[in-house]
Amino acid sequence: MSWATKLESTRVLRSLREALKTLRPVLVIAAVTQAVNLSVVVKDGFFAQIYHLRWPRFLPVLLSNLTTVLWGSLALMVAGLMVAELGHRYLALTVIGVLSFMALATADPTRTLSWPHLGPSALLLAVVVAPPVAWLFDHAKNDHWAATWLIGLVLFGLVIGAGGRLLANHLSWSWLTLPDLLVLPANLALTWLGLPPLLAPLTNFAMSPEAAANLNAALAHPSLSTIPYRFTTGTIFAPFANMGGTGSMLALVLALALVNRRVAVPELVTATVNLPLLTLLSTPVILDLRMLIPFFLAPLASSGIAALALWLHLMPPVVYPVPPSTPAPLFAFLGTNGNWSALVVSLLCLAASVAIYYPFVQGLTQEAKADAKMVR
Numbered sequence: 458m459s460w461a462t463k464l465e466s467t468r469v470l471r472s473l474r475e476a477l478k479t480l481r482p483v484l485v486i487a488a489v490t491q492a493v494n495l496s497v498v499v500k501d502g503f504f505a506q507i508y509h510l511r512w513p514r515f516l517p518v519l520l521s522n523l524t525t526v527l528w529g530s531l532a533l534m535v536a537g538l539m540v541a542e543l544g545h546r547y548l549a550l551t552v553i554g555v556l557s558f559m560a561l562a563t564a565d566p567t568r569t570l571s572w573p574h575l576g577p578s579a580l581l582l583a584v585v586v587a588p589p590v591a592w593l594f595d596h597a598k599n600d601h602w603a604a605t606w607l608i609g610l611v612l613f614g615l616v617i618g619a620g621g622r623l624l625a626n627h628l629s630w631s632w633l634t635l636p637d638l639l640v641l642p643a644n645l646a647l648t649w650l651g652l653p654p655l656l657a658p659l660t661n662f663a664m665s666p667e668a669a670a671n672l673n674a675a676l677a678h679p680s681l682s683t684i685p686y687r688f689t690t691g692t693i694f695a696p697f698a699n700m701g702g703t704g705s706m707l708a709l710v711l712a713l714a715l716v717n718r719r720v721a722v723p724e725l726v727t728a729t730v731n732l733p734l735l736t737l738l739s740t741p742v743i744l745d746l747r748m749l750i751p752f753f754l755a756p757l758a759s760s761g762i763a764a765l766a767l768w769l770h771l772m773p774p775v776v777y778p779v780p781p782s783t784p785a786p787l788f789a790f791l792g793t794n795g796n797w798s799a800l801v802v803s804l805l806c807l808a809a810s811v812a813i814y815y816p817f818v819q820g821l822t823q824e825a826k827a828d829a830k831m832v833r
Contacts, residue, residue, distance in 0.1 A: 702733025
């Protein structure tokens with residue numbers, strides 16, 4: 458058994474995987490609703506623009522509220538299920554304590570508490586907080602001590618929240634600005650750790666100054682070979698290394714389909730419009746050391762292939778803005794005004810990413826089958 462497998466089998470991570478497995482129906486509803494809303498319903502969605510779809514005004518707001526509630530409370534639900542798995546005494550108080558602490562520790566104490574945004578980017582917080590809270594209540598001597606721990610967690614959450622707000626008001630984070638070359642690996646690392654990523658899903662790279670300069674040059678000169686910024690996140694990462702969202706999740710979905718000989722339809726639908734969360738959580742990829750290598754290697758390899766193709770002038774750079782929810786393989790094709798070479802490079806990047814994920818997915822599947830036989 459490898460050290461990564463041994464770490465994965467620890468009680469804390471095992472309780473995290475069980476929590477995510479229990480929450481799969483919630484994940485599917487949230488992810489599919491978000492995919493439909495951002496690609497079909499909102500006016501700047503890919504399918505809404507292509508087919509000139511018009512919906513009642515309340516519908517995008519309704520769907521957005523639904524996804525906010527489901528995604529925004531995911532880390533809270535995970536933490537609650539984890540303490541229920543890890544703890545044995547005073548479970549009701551334990552759940553209330555961990556939820557209260559997380560909500561208050563991440564809230565702005567200067568504003569009225571609104572719906573907590575404790576989604577997938579707060580999963581690491583759930584993993585860190587749940588075990589010690591469960592241990593505290595398990596070792597409470599009596600009801601009085603359990604009530605004391607609950608009050609202490611609430612007060613501690615308030616202190617952490619106020620301290621975080623104070624730091625945010627008095628510290629400048631401008632020194633953390635990263636060059637483009639480091640943005641991709643940093644974004645991958647933060648996503649894998651279950652922390653807020655640098656690049657949110659469906660980030661619109663067409664709004665950057667470099668993208669605007671490239672578009673102006675393309676409109677002024679018919680040839681795309683004269684654009685000033687050939688190697689940027691908008692010309693390499695977004696169209697070629699972000700197919701399916703962070704970590705090239707569309708490639709992972711296809712690798713899973715090849716290994717299991719069946720397609721996970723919800724994951725395929727959401728990854729096709731570049732929303733990665735369902736695949737990240739249901740595979741799972743987040744905080745799984747066994748998936749760390751392909752999670753980094755697939756988008757980096759795709760970036761390398763695209764950069765090489767641009768350097769060799771095998772295709773023009775992506776300069777024309779397209780909706781961020783554009784189906785992944787078509788992003789570069791449409792962003793180059795229908796250049797077939799860009800489409801071929803996109804498919805090559807996707808094939809390379811699938812090939813990278815395939816042996817790792819195969820290994821995970823074999824481990825799962827072996828574990829199932831042991832249980833029987």
